[in-house]
Amino acid sequence: xxxxxxxxxxxxxxxxxxxxxxxxxxxxxxxxxxxxxxxxxxxxxxxxxxxxxxxxxxxxxxxxxxxxxxxxxxxxxxxxxxxxxxxxxxxxxxxxxxxxxxxx
Amino acid sequence: xxxxxxxxxxxxxxxxxxxxxxxxxxxxxxxxxxxxxxxxxxxxxxxxxxxxxxxxxxxxxxxxxxxxxxxxxxxxxxxxxxxxxxxxxxxxxxxxxxxxxxxxxxxxxxxxxxxxxxxx
Amino acid sequence: xxxxxxxxxxxxxxxxxxxxxxxxxxxxxxxxxxxxxxxxxxxxxxxxxxxxxxxxxxxxxxxxxxxxxxxxxxxxxxxxxxxxxxxxxxxxxxxxxxxxxxxxxxxxxxxxxxxxxxxxxxxxxxxxxxxxxxxxxxxxxxxxxxxxxxxxxxxxxxxxxxxxxxxxxxxxxxxxxxxxxxxxxxxxxxxxxxxxxxxxxxxxxx
Numbered sequence: 001x002x003x004x005x006x007x008x009x010x011x012x013x014x015x016x017x018x019x020x021x022x023x024x025x026x027x028x029x030x031x032x033x034x035x036x037x038x039x040x041x042x043x044x045x046x047x048x049x050x051x052x053x054x055x056x057x058x059x060x061x062x063x064x065x066x067x068x069x070x071x072x073x074x075x076x077x078x079x080x081x082x083x084x085x086x087x088x089x090x091x092x093x094x095x096x097x098x099x100x101x102x103x104x
Numbered sequence: 105x106x107x108x109x110x111x112x113x114x115x116x117x118x119x120x121x122x123x124x125x126x127x128x129x130x131x132x133x134x135x136x137x138x139x140x141x142x143x144x145x146x147x148x149x150x151x152x153x154x155x156x157x158x159x160x161x162x163x164x165x166x167x168x169x170x171x172x173x174x175x176x177x178x179x180x181x182x183x184x185x186x187x188x189x190x191x192x193x194x195x196x197x198x199x200x201x202x203x204x205x206x207x208x209x210x211x212x213x214x215x216x217x218x219x220x221x222x223x224x
Numbered sequence: 225x226x227x228x229x230x231x232x233x234x235x236x237x238x239x240x241x242x243x244x245x246x247x248x249x250x251x252x253x254x255x256x257x258x259x260x261x262x263x264x265x266x267x268x269x270x271x272x273x274x275x276x277x278x279x280x281x282x283x284x285x286x287x288x289x290x291x292x293x294x295x296x297x298x299x300x301x302x303x304x305x306x307x308x309x310x311x312x313x314x315x316x317x318x319x320x321x322x323x324x325x326x327x328x329x330x331x332x333x334x335x336x337x338x339x340x341x342x343x344x345x346x347x348x349x350x351x352x353x354x355x356x357x358x359x360x361x362x363x364x365x366x367x368x369x370x371x372x373x374x375x376x377x378x379x380x381x382x383x384x385x386x387x388x389x390x391x392x393x394x395x396x397x398x399x400x401x402x403x404x405x406x407x408x409x410x411x412x413x414x415x416x417x418x419x420x421x422x423x424x425x426x427x428x429x430x
Contacts, residue, residue: 009230014239014255020232028240096380184339199315201295208324213305219272219287 024059033036042076049081064098117152125157133168151185158190166203173207233268238331247277267301279312282319293329 001069003021006012017033024044024093033051034036040046044059054070057077067085075093084101111182112130115121119135133153141147143161160201163178164170166186174180176194177213184202228246233389234253249269257263259277269284273377276291290296291380292310300318308321311329315321 003230004232004235004251005228005230007243007247009244010229010247011242012237013237013242014237016237018232018234018235018251022232022235026229026243080366130285194316197315197319197321198317201314204327205313205325208326209321211320211322213283213303213320213322215287215303217304219270219285224357 004045064091116151149186231269265302289323 003010004023004026005027006022008025010091011029012027013029015020015031016028019035020035022034023039023041024030024046025041027028027045028045029045029047031048032046034053036053038050038052038055040055040057040059040061042048042058046059046061046065047063049063050065050067053068054068054072055065055067056072056074057072057079060078062080064081065079065085067081067083067094069085070087070089071083071085072089073079073091073094076095077091078095080097082099082101083096083102084103086102088100088102090096107189112132113127114132114160115125115135115137116183117134121135121137123141124129124140124142125137126140128144130146130148131141131143132148132150132196133155135152136151136154136156138156140157141155141159141161143159145162147159147161147164149155149164149166149168149170151167154158154167156171158201159170159174159176161176162181163176164174164185165181165183167183167189169187171189174188174192174194176192178194179198180192182203182205183214184200187212189206191208191210195212197209197211199205228242228248230248231253233250235252238255240256240258242254242258246262247257247259248264248266249271250266251268252272252359253271254272257271257275257277258275259407261277262281263275263277264281264368265271265284265286267283270283271286271288271289273286273288274291275288278292279294280292280296280307281299282290282297282304283299284301285303285398287305289306289309290304290310292308294310295312295314296308296310297314298316298319298321300306302316302317302319302321304319304321305323307323307326309326311327311416313325313327379406
């Protein structure tokens with residue numbers, strides 16, 4: 001199974017593209033374009049516009065999120081940016097600032 | 105210790121050669137050679153061997169010290185504890201852990217085309 | 225226990241990666257990598273970047289200069305085009321490499337036998353003292369003409385016998401302990417200026 005992990009001390013400044021799941025414990029700045037699942041762990045920080053199939057955020061995301069299937073904001077996450085996805089879940093305790101567009 | 109096959113010329117530990125050594129058999133250097141070595145065969149620079157020369161050989165195994173450029177038609181092997189200073193050109197180059205090498209290596213290297221764009 | 229950082233096989237990163245942990249690359253990275261730990265470029269990995277790390281292990285392709293504070297290892301199948309700077313460089317059989325190697329940091333244990341002096345000052349004359357040192361009681365009279373040229377013809381004709389003869393060739397007169405020191409000095413003086421010119425000729429002829 002293809003699986004990419006960005007560890008907690010890793011900082012990527014640039015563009016990530018691919019066709020596999022991505023788990024972020026570190027920092028990504030720039031742009032992310034994936035066709036699978038992105039999981040932003042509590043330590044994860046993303047300062048980038050994101051395109052993906054599904055995303056689960058437990059950490060921090062600054063940037064617009066476009067998920068073709070589902071976006072889930074867990075409690076204690078911080079998201080600043082617009083979210084566009086057919087299914088959006090925002091848990092109690094999540095911090096979110098931005099617009100929501102559920103037209104997909 | 106170096107293996108010596110029949111027909112190996114040996115420059116013993118107390119021999120120093122200055123000039124060009126050329127031949128068509130294997131050569132084992134336990135002493136010292138300064139100048140050049142041109143060999144249609146295998147060269148072994150033994151543990152105590154010191155070669156300050158440009159080498160043109162089929163293959164070479166260095167356990168001692170070489171200062172000079174190495175041009176091998178087959179392979180170059182630098183063993184642990186060996187010291188090589190110079191440029192190497194060979195289809196196969198092996199540098200073992202614990203060897204000292206300072207210089208450049210020129211091996212055949214085929215990269216995918218898309219990587220060569222905008223590169224040397 | 226967080227899994228170690230991996231850039232998976234379909235992933236393509238364009239930009240800079242910084243980190244303080246091991247990084248395994250199975251996909252592709254274009255840009256730059258700076259790590260304080262170990263970078264592993266797996267068989268499927270392609271790195272087109274300036275690379276800096278403590279240790280670098282390459283099994284895939286790297287195009288760019290690689291600097292390591294500890295070691296650079298090219299395993300079989302590795303392809304590296306670029307210059308290496310590291311205290312330790314290991315090149316396995318089956319690895320392909322084009323570039324230069326610069327050894328940084330403390331030179332790994334200088335060979336005891338190669339005297340430091342001979343290294344620092346690459347005087348050709350150091351050759352003879354070393355040989356002489358092995359037999360201090362026997363000043364070699366051939367010092368005036370120390371060149372032995374083994375021509376292919378000789379080698380073929382005489383084979384092993386010639387070498388043996390050469391080995392025995394320098395006659396060893398009884399030690400003249402009184403005049404030894406002066407003899408040595410004289411020999412050195414004669415030998416020294418001669419050799420560089422000889423070397424030059426050789427190089428230009430090639």
